Amino acid sequence: MIDLLLDPFRYAFFVKGLIVATLAGGLCGLVGVYITLRGMSYIGHGLSHAIFGGFAASSLIGLNYYLGAGIWGLASALAINRVSRNRRIGADAAIGVITTASFALGIALLTVFGNRGPNFDAALFGSIIGVSTADVWVLAGITVFTVAVVFGHYRDLLFATFDPEVADVSGVRVARTDALLMLVLSLSILATLTVIGVTLVAATLVIPPVVARMLTHRFSRMLWLSTVVGAGSGLAGMALSYHLDVPSGTAIVLVGAVVFVLVLAVTGGGRLRRTAGPGAVVGPARVRPPAG
Incomplete structure (x- = not known):
């Protein structure tokens, strides 16, 4: 049994994928x-x-995948953020229009001109075989940058998340904070597409925080719990991906789903309710406006 578990570590592609x-x-x-x-x-x-559209365009013009798709994804995120501020449209409608149009454009480009870049199926469903040393370093760099942003702008992000209108009049530059969050989100999705894939990356953004939300009411604890659940799902999912010969993204999401079901069964999901205000998920004290 131990030999079976350790066997994939003989391969460099598996270690990098893990x-x-x-x-x-x-x-x-x-x-x-x-x-x-x-x-x-x-x-x-x-x-x-939306980033898939950038992936397709980059492969056609010979531009670096991270640069082309990154610019495309950030532009889409900022467009969504701006359009969603229009109360007559809303965030869900803005996301639906902008991102599906971008995805459709990507499919059209690849269909008409063919794929000259990374494997199409790997981009959709993730693949441990396609992970390179450069992917490891890029993801590590983006992870460090994200952690720095989260802790360096902790109160601004927290306050803008729960009460953006009050935060705006209290000195928090909500528009800039939102743009920073969209940048971090775009980079995170971009760096994880190789191993998780376009069709499944959303689940890795939603399942860990939902699990953490069922386990705690405190915001700070929710942050690290969600990170641990996500990392654990990635680790276990990649190992299962090798042994079951299924796409890595599929295995990672399924592991996360199993964790969700187990936690839901234990807790009853009583804490899964929409947060009503700044004091609902942030620990013993309610959030106060940052000074200045």
């Missing part, structure tokens, strides 16, 4: 807390599809 899957799961779990609490869970699904 590192990337663990980092990707933890990264998505961390960023997903903010997305879930804002009621924008659908944005992960939408942005992954």
Whole structure:
């Protein structure tokens, strides 16, 4: 049994895939807390599809995948953020229009001109074989950047998440904070597509924070719990992916789903309710406006 478990570690591609899957799961779990609490869970699904348009365009013009798809994804995120401020449209409608149009454009480009870049199926469903050393370093860099943003702008992000209108008049630059969060989200999705895939990355953004939400009412604890659940799902999912010969993204999401079902059975899901205000998920003290 031990030999069976250790056997895949003989292969360099598996070791790199395991590192990337663990980092990707933890990264998505961390960023997903903010997305879930804002009621924008659908944005992960939408942005992954939008970035796919950038993936297709980059492969056609010979531009570096991370540069082309990254610019495309960030532009889509900022467009969604701007359009969603229009109360007559709403975030869900903005996400639906912008991201599905981008995904459709990507499919059209690849259909007409063919794929000259990374494997099409790997981009959709994830693959441990396609993970390179560069992917490991890029994801590690984005993870460090995201952690720095979350802790460096902790109060601004927290206050803008729960009460953006009050935060705006209290000195928090909500528009800039939202743009920073969209940048982090876009980079996180971009870096995890290789191992998780376009069609499944949204689940890795939603499942860990939902599990964490069932386990705690405290925001700070929710952050690290979601990160741990995401990283653990990535680690276990990648190992199952090798032994069961299924796409890595599929295995990672299924592991997360099993964790969700188990926690739901134990807790009864009583804490799964939409957060009503700043003091509902942040620990013993209610959030106060940052000074200045």
